[in-house]
Amino acid sequence: MDIGIVFTALFVAFNCGILGVFLMLRKMAMVGDAISHSVLPGIVIAYLIAGTRASFPMLIGAAAMGLITTVLIEFLTKKARLQNDASIGISFTWLFAIGVILIAVFTKGGIDLDQECVLYGDIAYVNLDKIIVDGNLYLGPRAMWNQIPVFVLISVVILFGFRGWQITTFNPDYAASMGISVSRWHYLLMSMVSLVTVMAFEAVGAILVVGFMIIPPATAYLINSKLKMVIVLTLVFATLSVLLGYRLAIYFNGSIAGGMISVAGIIFFVIWCLQQMVKKLLVARSDENVGGWLVQENKIIR
Template sequence: MSYEMWIILTGSLVGVTCGTIGCLLIIRKMAMLSDGISHTVLLGIVLAYLISQSLSSIYMLIGALIIGMLTAFLVQFLYNRGIHTDASIGIVFTSLFALGVFLVSIYARQVHLDIDHVLMGEITFVPWNRLTLFGVDLGPQAVWMLGTVLVINTVILIIFYEPIKISSFDPVLATALGINVVFIHYLLMGMVSLSIVASFESVGSILVVTMLIVPGATAYLMTKRLSTMIAVSAMVGILGSVVGYAIAYWFDVSIAGAMSVALGLIFAIVFILQLIIKKMYQRSHRGKIHVT
């Protein structure tokens, strides 16, 4: 596969992995929690390095997953104590992120663990970081990691689809039906954390927020059926990656940034089209008398 195709494939995997999970966050009105987790995973990455003294992806994944779950727990804990959700997210993510920056500055200055790499990522380097098994080149490590997380998320969604759907739309009904809403909540937070960690090396933990929110928000404008929304969100993520790469190639700019811009443009187009269709519908029905 060519260098360009590996980059597009990586971006598409990020779009699908994050886009499908983002739908659930939007329905639950927790979209900005992804922003908080995307910042606090830095602390998990730093702690994983300090404990293991290794930059292996598996240690980073475990450390970031633990801190991602801790972030979700602390936000929920503060919310249950009467602090608004947005304030809870702000308090937790700024505190944990600042602690991560502090630890990097003191203990990891001489290590290739810089904040810019974690936050901004660099998808152009993905094709060069290869996975080799028994002397066989299997392709970029990021593709395998994203693919694995996508499979894990897909399996979880298939197994727990009904409980996730019911608890997302009506937590009270879910509790009445005997669904463990707390378990489903932290299961979803675990999926979000995994998706963010698997994506940050290629697009950065800040830009991954775009992939988590914009495809799902775009799909939400087009349909209210969850299964369709998830499928549309995945397609929007892929489209944004392809169009974004074309924009980056044409203007010679950051690929990850261009992908985020492309997703923003797609959302804007869908939003404007929805407004136009809504106006046309209202005009066509204006003045009509309905007899029942």
């Protein structure tokens, strides 16, 4: 087992999963996908300004464009009164298209800026960029060391602001009636999503980012008990997907990212089937309980 690859994937999965829980509960699950596409013009502009293909200016450009994307989505939803999913669709396709045009315009002079290689890394290659100190002390892939501070940041922000995330996600109007700035919390979340997405897909590819942002939270949400438990379960399912997915990929000699997301999907369906079976058992055992009571009350209302 390649420790470097597995740990990089684990931290990407944790970062994406934790934020994904809140994105899903806010009905914005596809925002991560949107950001991973719409950052293209940001990367091109950063390249034009900095004049190099060094990854740091590109990261800045991409992260800034990620934030602009979320502002644009918010603007289209609030001011243009579009459905949230339509706003997401417009924002990222439009920005991606602008990025493609920008590349076409500026590669005429023979500049090598291909979106496949700029935008989407592959987790199998994270070991090509290692951090080595003193010439021989190998500390692991750079992508992993990029993800760890982000993980710490997210954990701290989510833990300390837990009540804020809870109330602004469940009932924004109610939070606003207490004087809590709902939009400030929204943009804090979006900045973190933007940061994680940009840093992760540069190293490991978009499918891993988008997949981990949605599937483990959705699986945890099926079991649906308490918000804290949903986050913990997300981490558990993410870990399982990474470990089993890596094994699967090695066994079939296939794509590592593909293996991990496939396993995540399989876990989702297994949990769903189990849940349906448990539900049937429970209903069969106690008919007069919750289900029966609800039906009774509906009759009273009508």
